[in-house]
Amino acid sequence: MRIGLITEGGYPYVSGDARLWCDRLVRGLEQHEFAIYALSRSERQEDQGWVPLPPQVSRVRTAPLWTAEGDGAVYGRRARRRFDECYGELVAVLCAGGAAAASGAPEDPSASEADRFGNALYGLAELARDEGGLVGALRSESAVRALERACRARGALRTAREARVPDLLAVAAHLESALRPLSLDWYEDDGLGSVDLCHATSGGPAALPGLLARHFCGVPLLLTEYGVRLRAHYLAATDSSPAVRSLLAAFHGRLTAETYARAALITPGNGHARRWQERCGADRAKLRTVYPGMDAARFAEVGEAPECAGPDTLVWVGRVEPAKDLVSLLHAFAEVRKQEPKARLRIVGAPSDAEGAAYLGHCKALAAQLFPDEAEGPHRACDNPVSFEEIGGPEIPTLADAYASGGVAVLSSIVEGFPISLVEAMFCGRATVSTDVGAVVEAVGGTGLVVPPRNPRALAEACVALLRDPERRERLGAAARARALELFTVEQNVTAFHGIYLEIVSRTPVRRVALDQAGDPLPFAFPAEAHVPGRWTGRTARLVARGGPYRPTQAPVRATALPATEGAR
Structure with missing residues (x-):
């Protein structure tokens, strides 16, 4: 099968948190084909280059999370209205307090708020896809004003109402950084839409490409968390003001809940992470504990x-x-x-x-x-x-x-x-x-x-x-x-993920439908054996058709702005 491996600040770069276990996973599953979609954390990390990649890696696409130049997208009146509606709805969910349940009278306030957050998030992603980017809009004055209106609205949390201008600017800047994956050009049929499974190697903003691949193309998502990103955010956000901590905790909590709800399966690295995931809303039936594989x-x-x-x-x-x-x-x-x-x-x-x-x-x-x-x-x-x-x-x-x-x-x-x-x-x-x-x-x-x-x-x-x-x-x-x-050991880790990949794909409906000249479906137009590596599958022809041959000796291409550029090594 073809796996889209989504990483943040790790593989295939020389330095990074998840570099070792991702490399061992890819090398251990040589029967599968991997496309790497990597988000980098710093310019230094990109300059250090990549680790040597095995032949089963057919594509590497990179994008920086640490910087983003203006996308140059010019919004018309209708696009600006769409942005104001979607972004306003997203920040309104972050500012909403317990009074929302009493006034709106929904039977399940948490589910209602989750739906509002998800609809707003995907609305922003669709706007970015239609208009060519979202970076400029997220940095605009209208975004800050929408956040201010949400904080001052009736029923907003007390800490949100106490937010001052520096707090609003800090929160808006953080949201712009966290939502940068929405502006990537990875979500087409020749990108993540062409894989059989997305495997996000961490939660938080790094899981956004997997969520959007599922939203736009129906690709199932597997989420692995060896360290729960929401817990890491709680431990790190200690120096900010109460308003900033409250709003950012609400954002990361909603994003985590959305990721857990949409993932086909979730693989915590240990029972401690599993308990955190359950507290954050993960369905126990989706959880599969997979211990990290280490070289013994x-x-x-x-x-x-x-x-x-x-x-x-x-x-x-x-x-x-x-x-x-x-x-x-x-x-x-x-x-x-x-x-x-x-x-x-x-x-x-x-x-x-x-x-x-x-x-x-x-x-x-x-x-x-x-x-x-x-x-x-x-x-x-x-x-x-x-x-x-x-x-x-x-x-x-x-x-x-x-x-x-x-x-x-x-x-x-x-x-x-x-x-x-x-x-x-x-x-x-x-x-x-x-x-x-x-x-x-x-x-x-x-x-x-x-x-x-x-x-x-x-x-x-x-x-x-x-x-x-x-x-x-x-x-x-x-x-x-x-x-x-x-x-x-590495062996138990690789074996566990191989079984999980097969479990997810086996229960995922076929997404690609081919039609004949009369418009009737061709049920066997995409045979499963076409993805088995080997000379009988025409591997070179497939790679050229999907973006060029894989050349291990070629230097990596570093993406310096969003949308991301594709690099092949």
């Missing part, structure tokens, strides 16, 4: 090693940032040293931004304060029981070596989605001590110790219990490796 081969040598290189060493691996709560880990290790003087702690990781760099400096200062005696003298670097290191150094050349250097892997986070570092430690056969956040309990099962977050004493007691019991460490490590190999 690079951890095989460490996982199968009979002995541990550092039985008295605790190892923490990850990206250094405040959410990882290394401060609590350092305080916990101070308690561990009182009971186990030989214990050491290796913190392996690097910050990804300025905030993380400042946090790393704070943690180093705290370590020097907690262990002043060990931090002094001519042998300070080797005497200090706490070391801060990065992968690639002489002692830790690879990620597997980081886990091999300790007997117990520790995770001290206060916020976590799916704990990738914890699963890597499990592949390495390491016993783990972790905090009860996100999907940690689901990942660990009964193969590690789990303690409450922000509790250094409990963390220290669990670490001491494993440091003093080598047999228990070995038993838990073996069980952890067996669990990881059963649930979290």
Whole structure:
């Protein structure tokens, strides 16, 4: 079958969140044909280029989410009226409060509001298709005025009524950015309309192309969320004013509900994400949990090693940032040293931004304060029981070596989605001590110790219990490796998605209808075997007809404005 893979800020770019699992999925399903529709997050990401693509990728189309030049569309009076009606309806839903149910008297206010939001969203998409774009209209003064009218309308939320001009401008700018996919030229019969299934690899604005492909062409949509975008928005939107937070939360909540309602199936990456999706309105019957697939081969040598290189060493691996709560880990290790003087702690990781760099400096200062005696003298670097290191150094050349250097892997986070570092430690056969956040309990099962977050004493007691019991460490490590190999490998991920693809397509009605000269339908005009890769299908001829041959040696074409341009590599 032909899959339209919709990505945001990841595959096929060299850097990005979902790059690895998307690449493994495409390579693992070589019997299918993939068309990649990629939304980029920054100019730097586009300049870094793409990863090498396998032969089953027949097309790559890109568009930037981080910028959009004016589309040059000139609206006539009728088009301006359509925009005012659709955009006004959309922002009115965002501003509507609980009083709407009492005054309008619908039996199901939430369903009514959802229908209003969806109708307004698709009305804007149809306007963009008819007029050649929506960017200029979303940036216009009439958009800000429509938002202001909605905020001042009777029955609007109190926080919306309190919005000031800077708040209105901030919300309008965010909506313009989030709705940029509506102006793309991806929704024709030679674009997403030609695929058998759209697979959106994240929610939020990145799922909009899949929603529009379903709306315009009837293509079924599969949504995968390894991290729930609505949850990420709630966690990130803390610095804005109450009015901005309220309106943007309403928009992302409505968009999430619309995506969940229209998707044929939804695949959360773990039970934690699944519970969030159910709270946000996802139908439980549509949910299929698919754990992320990770490469177990690079951890095989460490996982199968009979002995541990550092039985008295605790190892923490990850990206250094405040959410990882290394401060609590350092305080916990101070308690561990009182009971186990030989214990050491290796913190392996690097910050990804300025905030993380400042946090790393704070943690180093705290370590020097907690262990002043060990931090002094001519042998300070080797005497200090706490070391801060990065992968690639002489002692830790690879990620597997980081886990091999300790007997117990520790995770001290206060916020976590799916704990990738914890699963890597499990592949390495390491016993783990972790905090009860996100999907940690689901990942660990009964193969590690789990303690409450922000509790250094409990963390220290669990670490001491494993440091003093080598047999228990070995038993838990073996069980952890067996669990990881059963649930979290690339093979199980690819197999699960292959079955889901077949399930969706098998119950989707045929959309393409061919007619003969008399106008009668030809039921077998599009045989299924035409999509099976091989020399008998005339692959080269089909690729030329749909936009040119696939050339892996050609440099990527970067789209700098909406509508998007097509690039072939």
